[in-house]
Amino acid sequence: MGNAQEKPPAAERGGVSGLDRTKGVPNGNADVIPESRRPSPDQSYLDAPAGGLPPHLARMKNEGNHLFKHGQFGDALDKYSQAIDGCTQAGIGDPEDLSILYSNRAACFLKVGNSSDCIEDCTKALELQPFYLKALLRRAAAYESLERYRKAYVDYKTVLQIDAGVQAAHDSVHRITRLLIEQDGPQWRQKLPEIPTVPLSAQQEHHQKPASIRQAQERAARASRDQARRNESRFNALKLEGNELVKKCHFEDALHKYDQCLALKPDECALYTNRAVCLLKLNRFEEAKRDCDSALRLEPDNKKAFYRRALAHKGLQDYLSASGDLQEVLQLDPNVREAEKELLEVTALLRRSLMDDTAHT
16 A cells, blocks of 8 residues: 555546636536536446455455545545454454555554554554564554654564665664664663564565565665766766866866766766867867857856857867857956957957958959
């Protein structure tokens, strides 16, 4: 049962998705559909299989799941309670089905801030199905909310014996460890209740169960975040190495570092202007101009890109374009002395080239 809260569709809320009922209707008169002819909301989810529960109890459980998913925790709690009472009255004692119902109701208690009843239901779920991961996680969260940190620590550590990939449990163990050290001092471990040893059979059973869609999405999201952190770390290291190589005038090597950076972050403007410096030093003016073009597409007012493109134009003997870029720099910042100096030189080169052209006509 997922914990994601989704807003119900507009039709269920009695709204019209922000649309005017009369728009698109001739004369502004909306057709009123008689209630008897209105389509009933889809309730096919009620008949979904629910373990070994009989149909009427399965419908209660499925309705509870639906209500929980849409943030209606109090109503979901009532449905799970009805299903639990129904199991008791019918003499149904399947441990797994009943354990799931108690764990689901515990999730509702946790959501509405009733941590004590959450702990009680989780404990019942675990008596029926020892080492049930969700019940352990929910009970641990409830213990933590009540500042019963030793018991929370034990449950989180038990979870990690079952599945070491539960990142929430890792994070909670680190957080609670700091609290216990503050609370109990260096001997904090000696005051912990005994942490149960999870049998290998329970670990294997957990890993053999197919992951739900939500669990698969959570794992994919974690993997994506981990990869993003690794990429960010590698990017920063490569950029730093490139900058150091530029300082040492190792422009070819720096160029390779910036190439690798751009493979990780192709929209990082500074990389294009940094790489343009290397290309200018290597007299690869056309490539330097292209990098400055890319930088200016990302940041149209980037002074460095205009300045370095001006130097590329100068290297290509396109003095008119160089002059235009240098004037852009000075318009953005009149105090750039290098641009003033280059503009004087480029203007002189432009005059000379125009005079040479005149002499040859």
